Amino acid sequence: MRVGILGAGRLGVPLGRLLSMAGHDVLFSDADPARVEAATLAADGLAQGGTPLEATRYGDVVIMAVGWEAFPVVVAELGGALTGKIVVDPSNPIAERDGLSVVLAVPGGLTSPQYQQHVLGAGVRLVRTFNTKYPRELLKLGTAGQRGGSRADMPYWGDDDGAKKAVLPLIEDAGFTAIDGGGLSDAL
Numbered sequence: 472m473r474v475g476i477l478g479a480g481r482l483g484v485p486l487g488r489l490l491s492m493a494g495h496d497v498l499f500s501d502a503d504p505a506r507v508e509a510a511t512l513a514a515d516g517l518a519q520g521g522t523p524l525e526a527t528r529y530g531d532v533v534i535m536a537v538g539w540e541a542f543p544v545v546v547a548e549l550g551g552a553l554t555g556k557i558v559v560d561p562s563n564p565i566a567e568r569d570g571l572s573v574v575l576a577v578p579g580g581l582t583s584p585q586y587q588q589h590v591l592g593a594g595v596r597l598v599r600t601f602n603t604k605y606p607r608e609l610l611k612l613g614t615a616g617q618r619g620g621s622r623a624d625m626p627y628w629g630d631d632d633g634a635k636k637a638v639l640p641l642i643e644d645a646g647f648t649a650i651d652g653g654g655l656s657d658a659l
């Protein structure tokens with residue numbers, strides 16, 4: 472499967488590595504081209520790099536590995552390119568303020584991915600997953616699962632059954648046991 476990754480940071484890079492090791496065609500992107508270069512190097516030549524727009528157009532699935540507050544910025548920069556796409560949302564409502572992590576209140580009593588669905592637009596086919604592990608843990612557990620060791624559970628949620636079905640093999644191929652958690656209103 473072709474996977475476009477927006478955000479080549481702490482989470483996007485190990486996730487892209489796991490998926491490229493599993494044989495998926497990964498294209499990293501970031502606001503900073505130097506991070507894209509570092510990400511493709513970390514993937515041992517198994518992944519490509521490009522701009523966020525290229526990654527969006529490339530991906531059968533697009534992973535939003537940018538900060539929670541960056542979602543509206545990405546939407547504005549991509550000018551509608553995400554519409555109709557299957558989009559993975561691993562974002563947690565956490566921001567950095569003066570070097571400290573702060574938990575943000577999600578407006579409207581929504582779950583985090585319900586809110587991000589609202590930000591991305593109704594035409595985006597959102598699946599919530601890969602939000603429950605720290606990046607190093609993700610890489611370690613996923614690599615162990617890919618090598619035939621015991622597999623950690625990876626929950627996923629969504630309101631679009633077709634999108635969930637498409638993302639399920641990515642979770643499994645990344646080395647995890649995919650656990651259907653229900654709809655976005657049920658999501659962590």
Ligand SMILES: NC(=O)c1ccc[n+]([C@@H]2O[C@H](COP(=O)([O-])OP(=O)(O)OC[C@H]3O[C@@H](n4cnc5c(N)ncnc54)[C@H](OP(=O)(O)O)[C@@H]3O)[C@@H](O)[C@H]2O)c1
Binds near residue numbers: 541
């Ligand atoms: N790290 C974790 O432990 C963890 C665990 C679970 C889920 N998550 C979630 O995963 C997401 C990514 O977290 P992270 O820790 O990987 O963050 P990160 O290390 O800051 O990486 C995010 C990357 O996205 C880039 N970016 C920001 N705005 C962009 C834009 N408009 N277009 C393209 N790239 C853009 C950032 O560039 P700049 O730095 O230049 O802004 C940065 O390189 C977050 O939503 C987070 O909640 C993280």
